[in-house]
Amino acid sequence: MKNVExxxxxxxxxxxxxxxxxAGDLGYEETAYHLPVTYALTGNAVKNADDARSAYQRTGExxxxxxxxxxxxxxxxxxxxxxPFTGFLPDxxxxxxxxxxxxxxxxxxxxxxxxxxxxxxxxxxxxELQEKYMLTFLAGDVVGTLAGSGVKVGAEYRLVPxxxxxxxxxxxxxxxxxVAMMFGGVSPGDPDRLISYARERAKAIVIVFPGLNDExxxxxxxLSILGIPILSMGGYEGGNWHLATPENVVREGMxxxxxxxxxxxxxxxxxxxPAFEGKSIRKEEMHVEFGGGRTPxxxxxxxxxxADVTDGKITVIGPEIEDVxxxxxxxxxxxxxxxxxxxxxxxxxxxxxxxxxxxxYGEGSWHVAQRDLVWVRLSKEAVSKGVxxxxxxxxxxxxxxxxxxxxxxxxxxTLITDEQKVKSALLEAQxxxxxxxxxxxxxxxxxVDLFYSCTLCQxxxxxxxxxxxxxxxxxxxxxTWLDGKTxxxxxPSGANQPVPKGEVIDATTGEFEGVNRFVKKxxxxxxxxxxxxSIMENPMTACGCFECIAVMLPETNGFMIVTREFxxxxxxxxxxxxxxxxxxxxxxxxxxxxxxxxxxxxDRFLQAEGGIERLVWMPGxxxxxxxxxLLKKLSDSGRQEFFDRIADETVTTTIEDLMxxxxxxxHPALDMPALI
Amino acid sequence: xxxxxQNIWNGRIGTVTIGADRAHGGxxxxxxxxxxxxxxxxxxxxxxxxxxxxxxxxxxxxxxWSPIVNTFMGDTVNDTAGWAxxxxxxxxxxxxxxxxxxxxxxxxKDFSGIPETVSGVLKSTGLxxxxxxxxxxxxxxxxxxxxxxxxxxxxxxxxxAEAGRYRSIAAAAMAYNHCIIAQSPIDINLAKQLNILLxxxxxxYDRILIDPYTGALGYGFEYSYSVMERIRxxxxxxDQDLAMTMISAAPDSLNIREVRExxxxxxxxxxxxxxxxxxxxxxxxxxxxxxxxxxxxIPLLKSAIDSxxxxxxxxxx
Ligand code: SF4
Numbered sequence: 001m002k003n004v005e006x007x008x009x010x011x012x013x014x015x016x017x018x019x020x021x022x023a024g025d026l027g028y029e030e031t032a033y034h035l036p037v038t039y040a041l042t043g044n045a046v047k048n049a050d051d052a053r054s055a056y057q058r059t060g061e062x063x064x065x066x067x068x069x070x071x072x073x074x075x076x077x078x079x080x081x082x083x084p085f086t087g088f089l090p091d092x093x094x095x096x097x098x099x100x101x102x103x104x105x106x107x108x109x110x111x112x113x114x115x116x117x118x119x120x121x122x123x124x125x126x127x128e129l130q131e132k133y134m135l136t137f138l139a140g141d142v143v144g145t146l147a148g149s150g151v152k153v154g155a156e157y158r159l160v161p162x163x164x165x166x167x168x169x170x171x172x173x174x175x176x177x178x179v180a181m182m183f184g185g186v187s188p189g190d191p192d193r194l195i196s197y198a199r200e201r202a203k204a205i206v207i208v209f210p211g212l213n214d215e216x217x218x219x220x221x222x223l224s225i226l227g228i229p230i231l232s233m234g235g236y237e238g239g240n241w242h243l244a245t246p247e248n249v250v251r252e253g254m255x256x257x258x259x260x261x262x263x264x265x266x267x268x269x270x271x272x273x274p275a276f277e278g279k280s281i282r283k284e285e286m287h288v289e290f291g292g293g294r295t296p297x298x299x300x301x302x303x304x305x306x307a308d309v310t311d312g313k314i315t316v317i318g319p320e321i322e323d324v325x326x327x328x329x330x331x332x333x334x335x336x337x338x339x340x341x342x343x344x345x346x347x348x349x350x351x352x353x354x355x356x357x358x359x360x361y362g363e364g365s366w367h368v369a370q371r372d373l374v375w376v377r378l379s380k381e382a383v384s385k386g387v388x389x390x391x392x393x394x395x396x397x398x399x400x401x402x403x404x405x406x407x408x409x410x411x412x413x414t415l416i417t418d419e420q421k422v423k424s425a426l427l428e429a430q431x432x433x434x435x436x437x438x439x440x441x442x443x444x445x446x447x448v449d450l451f452y453s454c455t456l457c458q459x460x461x462x463x464x465x466x467x468x469x470x471x472x473x474x475x476x477x478x479x480t481w482l483d484g485k486t487x488x489x490x491x492p493s494g495a496n497q498p499v500p501k502g503e504v505i506d507a508t509t510g511e512f513e514g515v516n517r518f519v520k521k522x523x524x525x526x527x528x529x530x531x532x533x534s535i536m537e538n539p540m541t542a543c544g545c546f547e548c549i550a551v552m553l554p555e556t557n558g559f560m561i562v563t564r565e566f567x568x569x570x571x572x573x574x575x576x577x578x579x580x581x582x583x584x585x586x587x588x589x590x591x592x593x594x595x596x597x598x599x600x601x602x603d604r605f606l607q608a609e610g611g612i613e614r615l616v617w618m619p620g621x622x623x624x625x626x627x628x629x630l631l632k633k634l635s636d637s638g639r640q641e642f643f644d645r646i647a648d649e650t651v652t653t654t655i656e657d658l659m660x661x662x663x664x665x666x667h668p669a670l671d672m673p674a675l676i
Numbered sequence: 677x678x679x680x681x682q683n684i685w686n687g688r689i690g691t692v693t694i695g696a697d698r699a700h701g702g703x704x705x706x707x708x709x710x711x712x713x714x715x716x717x718x719x720x721x722x723x724x725x726x727x728x729x730x731x732x733x734x735x736x737x738x739x740x741w742s743p744i745v746n747t748f749m750g751d752t753v754n755d756t757a758g759w760a761x762x763x764x765x766x767x768x769x770x771x772x773x774x775x776x777x778x779x780x781x782x783x784x785k786d787f788s789g790i791p792e793t794v795s796g797v798l799k800s801t802g803l804x805x806x807x808x809x810x811x812x813x814x815x816x817x818x819x820x821x822x823x824x825x826x827x828x829x830x831x832x833x834x835x836x837a838e839a840g841r842y843r844s845i846a847a848a849a850m851a852y853n854h855c856i857i858a859q860s861p862i863d864i865n866l867a868k869q870l871n872i873l874l875x876x877x878x879x880x881y882d883r884i885l886i887d888p889y890t891g892a893l894g895y896g897f898e899y900s901y902s903v904m905e906r907i908r909x910x911x912x913x914x915d916q917d918l919a920m921t922m923i924s925a926a927p928d929s930l931n932i933r934e935v936r937e938x939x940x941x942x943x944x945x946x947x948x949x950x951x952x953x954x955x956x957x958x959x960x961x962x963x964x965x966x967x968x969x970x971x972x973x974i975p976l977l978k979s980a981i982d983s984x985x986x987x988x989x990x991x992x993x
Contacts, residue, residue: 095851096821102847102877105817183850183878493876524913525686 043189210235452484546594695804
């Protein structure tokens, strides 16, 4: 049993001696990258022993530099090792290899070194690596052992024998360094970029058998700086080496590095592509629908321990498609459970919002809104082609795996269509929604320098941009500022981008120079200014996903709010859906705004117009839903009597009666400055 | 002739360089840098207006090619390299576009023939090349690797990446320093999405050209026109993901009824004219490279383009 830490120390010492003893010229042929690792780290071309020593000093006695210079010197002196050993690979081979990595015909790289106990063990591991599309490099005794087992080696078999000793594994590192410089835009002499490229992009693992000497251990251990997991087959203790068995070593390594055999085709009997996202399914075209006010429905995504999630498992609880006649409405609970080592609880809402896109990708499936407001339809055409309710689950599970390969290892989906069960699961879901909203409660817009954007809805409202601040959650209610931040973390080039606030142009209307600049660009020049706390002046655009619409009622000098759930006529003379049709599509409509329920409770809501006391009407159900929190907000400022001055449909749904009511209760809006 | 601009745009089309001359590590007699426009085609200040280029299309297996072109060219079509040379010396296009139609045959296996064909064409013409590879995902990997390697250093334009299959082409472009054509089926959102996919696997935006897919004039061309217009508007309004040069080819122009049913002595003229009108409309919609197959379409296009872009200055980098 070798102690890794102790060996590293003495290994580095003897490497140092080797470097001090170097003499003469050194260098490789058929490459434009000199000694690639050293070149990448220092930017200098090493041509002789003195260059090598100075590079070794300059890199703080880097073991890679030592191994590379030493190997190059031995090669210069004795020539290349005889076949089957390849030694240093020329640039032309590297291009081909890089090609296969980008192309996807190779998923990753593996280095196997050391002295295996027997041919069978190493043959099994190498076969598994081949089957999993890994390109494997061999260094040391492992080559001979493998040859004895009848496994063919050579580049064409994706098993490349680099050299006769484990130190020749340095070529594995020079390959990574050259790929970084050729494909990754890493410039020579920029070690930080090289390391971050290797960590993020190089899908590489190393498997070590027993028998390494101290120098070799020091070399192998250095690979962990490049983010390469080291899997030990025994014989070593200490260090950050993971002990594995022949049966699980390949899977463990690939898991640790996040190398995944990808899902490509989604096995459902309908087309699935972002191309279908913009289409809708009209009532006449629909076979069955869920939610949308007709039945209870919700969606929820949770992270679970890996043991509790079976990848690809789809469960339907309740009636399937053949159990209901055409044109029916079923309740629906979509519960997506995910597992993954990099997955965090904070990511839940962000991923949950993707369900919307994924279901819309289906040629015959359609989805609007979010959380407990969802509305889903399946088309007659799709159902006649064999689409079932469970296929919504298959689609969601597969898309999550395809779109978040580095985050998720397993996704299972449960679809509940049984009314009682949906109702009880819904209570649970609402608790989760509340907890999520709670997390952001105390953060103020003035506490942060960055807001976040969302342009997910540009697929159907091409110039729409949501700006999400701590106090103004997205109008769809599904994305808070924290979610925006998280989403940006997960995919830095995705739909949520940081928006620097910049100079405050007007603190009351919530106009910021940075926000304007961002919105102008992201709306493709359509929207020049965006006031976050105003509805009358340059309000935010509305895509169509809003939980509620706030509408100015000129007669009342105030605003009303209507929710997606409220089906009746409002004092504006219009229903929610008529209003939605008027303001959606990504246009800026002064006097109208799409808002989330939580934003109503924010001090920034209607700030430019004088605050919550401008509110004259909202549906009873919303009033009830917000009552506890709204009453608290009002009583904190000694205005609790205002609550009863907000009318609802039990008071009236006409503007005339509303005017009478407002006069009777002395509604404050009547005495506020005129809105127009 | 330039029209006054009607809009204040805030975007600019990115540039892309095709072909590499000796000074840039290749063997082409010239190279082009396209893009940089700040307004619609033939509108606005002349300084940013690039003269569109004409690509003459040829192939390595005339069995899968327009019989009209085959008849017109005669035996030449059986010698791919010679065909490329003839196009250059007799019809003077700006670019040669080689379609490796041989790879479209069932059970294609002759991968070693590809480098031969490509280097033959590279020798017989000094013009920058577009190379169109296979059409079948199961052989893409090998075909594009060969195309990329055989034309290494020449900065060719490789075609054609689509949403479902772009990895091999992207890999070839990245490994061997070429540019790529990204084609989407007449849909601005899909065009944008494909560009983003390409960016994510590491293809820089200055190596991508958009092919919005073009139908023949009178047979759906109006959809292509409108999508090209929208792509250009979006780019000029600042959408970086669409701010690429466009390429347009409408090979269907040679298969339409009017051409098929033309009188024998009218066939060539009808075919060339139809290609010309389609391609010229694409130029007006914003295409920077238009591709034609009938040699007689080339002089027609040349004189039409000359009438709007009298100067060829600036197009050779
Ligand atoms: S409504 Fe806004 S925040 Fe919500 S998904 Fe659409 S663009 Fe993003």
